[in-house]
Structures are given as C-alpha cells and as structure tokens.
Amino acid sequence: MSQTTTPPSGARPDEKILEPTPGAQLRRRIFGNTGLVIGASVLLVIFFVAAFAGVISPGDPYDQVLSRKLIPPIWHDSPNVTWDHPLGTDSLGRDYLTRLFYGARISLFIGFAAMLISGVIGTTLGVLAGYFGGRVDMVVNFILTTRLSLPVILVALAVVSLIGSSLYVVIWVLGLLIWDRFAVVMRAATLQVRNLEFVSAAQALGCSTWRIILSEIMPNIANHLIVVATLEMAHAILLEAALSFLGLGVQPPEPSWGLMVSEAKGLMFFDAWLITIPGAAIFALVLSINLLGDGIRDVTAPENRN
C-alpha cells in the first residue's frame, strides 16, 4: 500500500496516484489469504457436486447390482476396474462415486440445518447475557455449564436411540446440543460493543431494547457470528458422521459418508479404499469449512488471529 500513498520518484506531478478503493483492499486481503481461497474453492466444488448430484452422477445411489460388487477404483491394479465405476462399487454393487456425490447433500444439509438451530439458540442466549449482564448473565452461564457437562456424543446417541433415528431427529438433537460455542463467543462479542458510543446514543434516543440489539449490536458482531457458524457447521458434520458410523445417525440405504465408512468397516482389511474414500470426503469438507472460517476471521478481524 505504501507505493500508492507516496508518489514514486520520477512520477510527473500531474499524474494522479490513486488510493486503492476499499473494495480493492478487501479483494486483496481475501485473495492474499491462501487458506481462505483453498477452503472456499473446495467448499464450492463440494457444494456444486451436492447441488447437481442428480446430473453429474454416473448412476443411481440406491441401485444394487450384486454381480458387480466390490469393484476397486480405477487406480487399482485389478482386472475388474472399469470406467463405468471410477471409484468402484460397494459390497452391494452400488456405484461408489454416485453415493459419494449424494452423500455430500446429506452432510451439507445436516451440517447447515443443525448449525442454524444451534446458532439461533446460542446467539439468543449469548447476546442476552452480554447485553443485560447481571442476573441474565448468571442464568445463561448456568445453562451453559449444564450443557457443557453433558457428554455430547453419548447424549445424542441415547436420545436418538430412544426417539428413533431419522434425518430430522439427528438435525434437532445436534442443533439442541452444540450451541455452546455460539453462546460463549456472542456473549464476549456483545460485551465488547455494549458500552460503545453508538449503543449509548441509541439508548439516549430512546430506542427499544429490541431495536438496539437487532440494528445496533447484531451488525457489529456479525463477523464473529459467521466465523462461529462455519466452525459449528464443521462440528455438526463431524458429529453426524460419528453418529452414522455408530449406526444411530442417518439410516441405510441413505448414502451418508459416516454410514459408508461404517458399512465398509468389516471389509477394510481386504478393500481399504472403501473406508479411505468416504473418510477423505468428510475430511476434505470439514477442512475446507474450517479454512473458510479461519480465513474470514483473518480478513475481517486480523487482530484476533491468536
């Protein structure tokens, strides 16, 4: 930026040196952040795959062809490999690439929906605690401590097994369990802006509490909210995978990545790729969301990096 503010020697005096526009500065910060660029690109690809799974898939995710079961992926040295099934087939002869594509839908949907539910709960509690302080803060802190002392996976498994598992049960159970980080971060962020001048000004003008929270506080803590939202979405995806792996998440024959690992568990000693591929898919998705979140944090608030 320094070369733009001071004219370089030799420049003619009438030549105007332009300060980069705020948009250009932001663009430079975004594209200069390798993690953010990689994370966003990978996430975009996965999102595209999920959205157009029906168009780009070579087959049907539920179609079983038992005569063509356990074909290895094309890079394997085996006479059975075929370009009809680039990633091979599972033990029921279903095309693995197709199941992987459709699995992206389940992961993204559960992750996003559970994050929305936990976001609404956690943000409400956190902002109220931060804004009002005192008794409200104490109560919220108590609820938070109680929630933290419950082991997430165990409670989620127990509840899902008692109500009966389905996609929506998993989403609600996860959403109701993982709001803790939202509450912690939103409370801290609200505390930071609560006593700033523009909030006092709005209070002096006689704005209602609702209005102050919604139009004065929320816009100023939105960047923290987005960062936590990405982290919690990644967290929800990992938890769904673990629940499905343990058999109490998404139910067969749905192509959930965690369930795919679980179904291939017994065959892993002979056909290791059956667990490597869906596991790598979960890893790539979670990693890209985390990189995106870290990148957004660095771009919007570089001072909070550590």
Added chain:
Amino acid sequence: MLSFAIKRLGVAILVALTVSVITFSMIYLSGDPAMALAGEAATADDIANIREFYGYDRPILVQYLDWLFRALQGDFGQSHYLKTDVASVIFERLPTTMLLGACAISFALILSIPLGVISAIRPNSLIDRISLTIAVVGQAMPSFWFALTLMLWFGINWRLLPITGTSSWLNFIMPSIALGYYVTPGVMRLTRAGMLEVLASDYIRTARAKGLRPLRVLFKHALRNAILPVVSLAAVQFGFMLGGSIVIETIFAINGLGFLAWESIQRADLPMMQAIVLVLSVFYILLTFLADMINAFLDPRIRVT
C-alpha cells in the same frame, strides 16, 4: 478463597442436580417406559405388572427423588438387559476408560506442549507452520476414520501393533493416539498464545537482562506461567474425552465405559444408559470444579470475580 470455593461448589451441585433431572427424564423420551420394556407381544396385564414392578406407576416427582437418593448412595438399580447391579458393572469398566483417557491426555500433552513452546519461541518458523498445519488437519479429521486408518496401517499393513482388545499395554497405543489427537490443536494453540504473551512481558526481559541462562528463563520463568490455562484446559478436555471414548472404544473393542454405553444403547438398557451419562457428567463437573480451584489458588485475581 473459602467463600469463592463455597460459591463454586454450590453452582457445581446445582448443575449436577439439573443434569440429574435431564438424565432422569430420558426414560420418558421414548413414551411409556413400561410399554417399551414389555415388548410388542405384551398384554395390558403384562404392562401393568412391569409398571408396578419398576415403580413407573408412581408420580414422576416421587420416581425422580427415589432414583436420585438411590443414585446418591451408589445404587443405580438393575440393568434391564444384564439383570445385574448397574453400579457394579460401571465400576468394573470405569478403570479401563480412565486408563485410556489418561494415556490419551498424556499423549496429547507430550505432543502439543513442546510444539506450542517451540512455535512461540520461533513464530512463523518451519516448526510453527508445521504445528499449525497439524492443528488445522487434526480438527478436520473424523476420529473414527483416523482410528480405522491407524488400525489399517499399524495393525494390518505393517503388523506393528495389536488391533483390538486390552491384553497388553501395546493395545493402548493406537486408541490413545486416536483419542488424544483431537485435543492437541487446542492445547498447542493455547500454549503458543500463552508463551508468546509471557515471553513479551517485562519480567522475562529482566530475567534475561540479569544474564540467566536462556533455558532457565524459558522453563522456570516463562513456561510455568504460560502453562496455567493449559492445565485447566487439559482437565476439561479429559472430561470431554471420556465422553468421546465411546467411538474409540467401540472401534478397538476396549471393554470400558464407552463400549458399555454403546452396548447399552443397542440393548435399550435404560438404567445403564442413565447411570453412564450421570457418572460421566458428574465426573466432568468435578473436574471443572477442581480446575477452577487450582486456577484460583495459583492466580489470586480470579477469586475476586
């Protein structure tokens, strides 16, 4: 200090009571517990008998208080599946899980504290970047997949370690790594941030100016202060780990509390599930209480707030 401790203890007890209410109400999540126990072929008489036998016909408050007072005396009732005393099964399995948790947290600390310290001494160096990458990668890896991958390479392809069971200490290596790895990023970041802050402080400059040996400054003056928040994080993470051990124990067939929890969930063994959730929650509450006390003891500023 005493008033601080009493206040914290009061909150801890209240939290434990709230958790017990939540745990107790799990019975009623599936609807009528007697109906669930009786099975599909049961007659109305059978259900009524079961309801009376297990005391489900009493008012809910009475049932809760009865359950709570028994639990306080270490009596969690009879397992619906094993038909034995729940508490004795739990205390038989608990040591295995504790051992696994201790190994896992030790692994995590041994890996992450040195990396955090080195990263703080040389920020943006190669080691700093590598440990940052380990942290980012570690947080994105599904634990069950990491465990299976370890098993595949070290157990099957290279035949270095036994893959299941608990027959020797070698059996604990892979599960501890799989369980502990997830904690390393947090501990590493906290150590690094704490060390960076402490190393920039005045008393470190003074110690260096006095001509103390660099290593002495690093360990005696800097690390001792930077490690405080790490201790309480480690305590909290240990509690989380016991809950997370359900995945790892299931994969490695380790006969601990996590495996018992999974079995009980499969068998719809409600008293066992309730007892495990309650025991793990109370253990976590105890750990955070102890971490608070240690912190308050070491740092008097905390006691005031």
